[in-house]
Amino acid sequence: MKRIAVLTSGGDAPGMNAAARAVVRKGIYEGLEVYGIDYGFLGLVNGDIHKLDLGSVGDLLHRGGTFLYSARYPEFATEEGQLKGIEQLKKFGIEGLVVIGGDGSYHGAEALTKRGFPTVGIPGTIDNDISGTDFTIGFDTALNTVLDALDKIRDTATSHERTFIIEVMGRDAGDIALWSGLAGGAEAIIVPEHNFVMEDVVERLNKGLARGKKHSIIVVAEGVISGNEFANQLAEFGDYHARVTVLGHVQRGGSPTAFDRVLASRLGARAVDLLMENRGGLAVGIQNNKIVENDITEVLKQKHVIDKEMFDLATILSI
């Protein structure tokens, strides 16, 4: 393999730049030429492809977002899109591809490999909802962003409003809510993986008040219920008049944490190693604190599960 390319796809995540940088520098170090593809699979199909050198990825490691831009492009699920993409890659003499993104991006990587074009996936998404890795790139940064908001809200505990709700990202996965809630001492954590009963939440808040707590914070994953709707129900069932914070895309931004940059660097380098061995159809990840690769089809079949023990611990520690 002489020439590889890298793209970022789907929702952006802090650390995507660090991963792309690692692909470029490791690739060049190993004697490869490395190309960047702008705007994900859309750019791939459109031939938005350009050569990268060592300097192209300088001053990038600490930046949020992705210098390769990203896009959602469902049309890549079609045979036509995939063939067009491979055609573009061949036009540039590119023999292997690294795709940084989430679930949807992995499907694209899988499809390209099945059509004979070796492609490796790197898990880049703040949601931590991908199998085959204990952590996705961007999760740690998003977590600390939420935690910072949570800490700030706690500071105002002394004003008259006593209950606060933070709506965080997570359509199908509750990791951001769970980890930030545990780290921030939230009184209740609402995640897609566990049903919640409003009466129990209210009882919990009542108990806290009874033992002298001056305030309560509830973290709600957006996939379960919106923060505003949760507040409405809480007012109805429990006479709590909560203030709502909706962080939204703030969670996708920011300079990546040390953990995310190191993870991204290691995964990017490993992806290059795999392509040099001509191995596609794999997703790299960190499992049991080791950099690994897994069959991307298997990864797509499995479902990321939330840590039940941590969920219970969060309940115990915020009594």
Place this chain on the structure above:
Amino acid sequence: MKRIAVLTSGGDAPGMNAAARAVVRKGIYEGLEVYGIDYGFLGLVNGDIHKLDLGSVGDLLHRGGTFLYSARYPEFATEEGQLKGIEQLKKFGIEGLVVIGGDGSYHGAEALTKRGFPTVGIPGTIDNDISGTDFTIGFDTALNTVLDALDKIRDTATSHERTFIIEVMGRDAGDIALWSGLAGGAEAIIVPEHNFVMEDVVERLNKGLARGKKHSIIVVAEGVISGNEFANQLAEFGDYHARVTVLGHVQRGGSPTAFDRVLASRLGARAVDLLMENRGGLAVGIQNNKIVENDITEVLKQKHVIDKEMFDLATILSI
């Protein structure tokens, strides 16, 4: 004057602790005894009063919130409440009072002075909506909190959503929106002091797109319209499907900035100076970069105005 007291009232603001610390330490330095009153005017009426020493305010300077707690207590507007408050103060031999808070708190301070109890107001509120001072304690911190969110949102500019709305605090005053919007390069800033026309906003976004901008950020003061409602109107009038961030009480928290701590320290010390001269009915502030005092009744009459030149500048610089 031998003995003074300090309380915080209304919505809390970062730097209230720094101001209270300054009152305590400056007071003791000058040979006074200083008492703290918990829970604002409510605590005053209830006699929630305790002596403070140098150590009571150690390790506080950098903390958000207020160690004296705060409360809203509209009942203090009554003659009964005020007389009860003065009775409590006299019971403890206290001869002067410092009130840290916003507009509502100033009314309390004015009333006490009119009834013969010398009281000085310190402007502590994130909204920067008090006259007699160019800046209120907490404004600079809140501003930087909003700006941090705005910067993070800008990082994700490359994903497919192009328009973002941040709803910030400000019921009647647009300073948080204006300053954060100018500092963050927002494409539009919606404040209570200026009517907005949705068609103009849409035109502005269109122009930005036309000249190559990849994204737009709009800062909306909550007093004008909610972020969600603004998004609805934007979708209706302009086919922009914006993502909304509602920061809420995150803006009240956090460790105070250097500016807020220095301002708080200087204002707290000046308030003590005034009480030692037996001067009540005043509000301290910073005007033209100098620590000043103004008649609190006059301050309550005037309305804080937004800087028109800065508002226009924000429009010019985000073309």
Place this chain on the structure above:
Amino acid sequence: MKRIAVLTSGGDAPGMNAAARAVVRKGIYEGLEVYGIDYGFLGLVNGDIHKLDLGSVGDLLHRGGTFLYSARYPEFATEEGQLKGIEQLKKFGIEGLVVIGGDGSYHGAEALTKRGFPTVGIPGTIDNDISGTDFTIGFDTALNTVLDALDKIRDTATSHERTFIIEVMGRDAGDIALWSGLAGGAEAIIVPEHNFVMEDVVERLNKGLARGKKHSIIVVAEGVISGNEFANQLAEFGDYHARVTVLGHVQRGGSPTAFDRVLASRLGARAVDLLMENRGGLAVGIQNNKIVENDITEVLKQKHVIDKEMFDLATILSI
């Protein structure tokens, strides 16, 4: 077991409070009484012991330092000290102890267990230099503090000074230097585990300059050489006139990151589980992303090793 105690010992680390909170709340949840010991083993010997309740550890999770204070107390290595300590514990009816700290603290925990008093160690130190755990509490926070400094220095790349040295903590262990250097894209990383040759460093800087780099950053672990001395040698061998930053104890402070708080919470809870099973002489930790316990004597025998692959990767990625 009815009654346990917790102390922090040695150099403090962000997250110690989170760990102590977890011990207290998990203990009370399980029906135990939990005592806090101030000033580590010194306070243990002096009987500086007091009961803690749920509220004692409120508002602590996000705080740096340790509310139980810490102390270095080499005298605890003596039989006399240990017997006195056990006597004090028995006086309070305490049957099990949790010690949060580093290597030295583990020796104390081991000694107490050998004398029949069940004691469990929790790894709390920023240096990440303890065996039996992949990460110590405080490491992630320290890392991000160093990284923040490194990023800021990179910002000034454009001024005329081209070479910067950051001296970071790490007497015998290079993990802080290695991880921050990799995450921050440092051009050279000097750690105790690998000899460095100044000529190679100079050659590396020269190469970077030649390919267009505008600046270089070198991270130096204090255990190898001081930042100033390194700068002197660099000037002598390479005509580079570097500016030096010495972060010092800044690295020990700050609000713990999400990772450190979650780790601390999980380890604290596990330590209580072990004591409830009457198991002492163990050190808890995280290995392969799982919470584990190891024989503390074994842990003390093993040496934490630095990740050679990461070290090499840092070299590759900063070309």
Place this chain on the structure above:
Amino acid sequence: MKRIAVLTSGGDAPGMNAAARAVVRKGIYEGLEVYGIDYGFLGLVNGDIHKLDLGSVGDLLHRGGTFLYSARYPEFATEEGQLKGIEQLKKFGIEGLVVIGGDGSYHGAEALTKRGFPTVGIPGTIDNDISGTDFTIGFDTALNTVLDALDKIRDTATSHERTFIIEVMGRDAGDIALWSGLAGGAEAIIVPEHNFVMEDVVERLNKGLARGKKHSIIVVAEGVISGNEFANQLAEFGDYHARVTVLGHVQRGGSPTAFDRVLASRLGARAVDLLMENRGGLAVGIQNNKIVENDITEVLKQKHVIDKEMFDLATILSI
């Protein structure tokens, strides 16, 4: 005037980008063409000049450093350098110049104006040591960086070392030390403007210890004495064994604060206004909370003075 240019010079400061962006966007808004000059006066002499458009300064507002690069170039003090510079400007049809920097840069601006080329200075330096403005661009950011370090050090107050020294920037001016020391509650502040007596410092530390303080922090401006030398003297005179932090260039970096960005934006816009009126030989600034301009020769004659009242207040509040 149809065409203007902007350069940054001297040590870089956070907010320089924001100022340059304002010059560019305001200029274009007013119908001018705006050119950027790389590497300050050095680049001016070398003709390192290129046209800027609205997009050239996109995504810059929040970045530290300066995208125009900077350089120290003492040779610009010569007639030859200045004439060469003007020749280059004329070659590009440029009729007015904005110089962002400190004292040295102002001398260049003054010289150009005296030779008939209208030049306006904008105060960009973290030291806050320029007359004609109450605040320089970058000062507020540097201050908060120092304060963050100071807060982190305070967190570790409980470990056995009790005294900490932070060496901060400030060759001839103590503003960074004074403001950060006041904001951070430092027990002693050493600035160039006031002689210090080690015996007094020691006495102050002794008193603090006596009243129960667990630690002391001393902020030292580098222009007076190095942190290490101060520590040596403190050990000799007072038996205090202090730990030293040297922040160095960390203070120059980081994303500018809201205050610095707003100030930079306003000053940049005003500089363009002045050039459009064909007025050179001026330095813009903020005085008494208003944007002003002063004769640059007068500004260079005056000396920035430190606020004596604030210095005394810092002493009072850290008892």
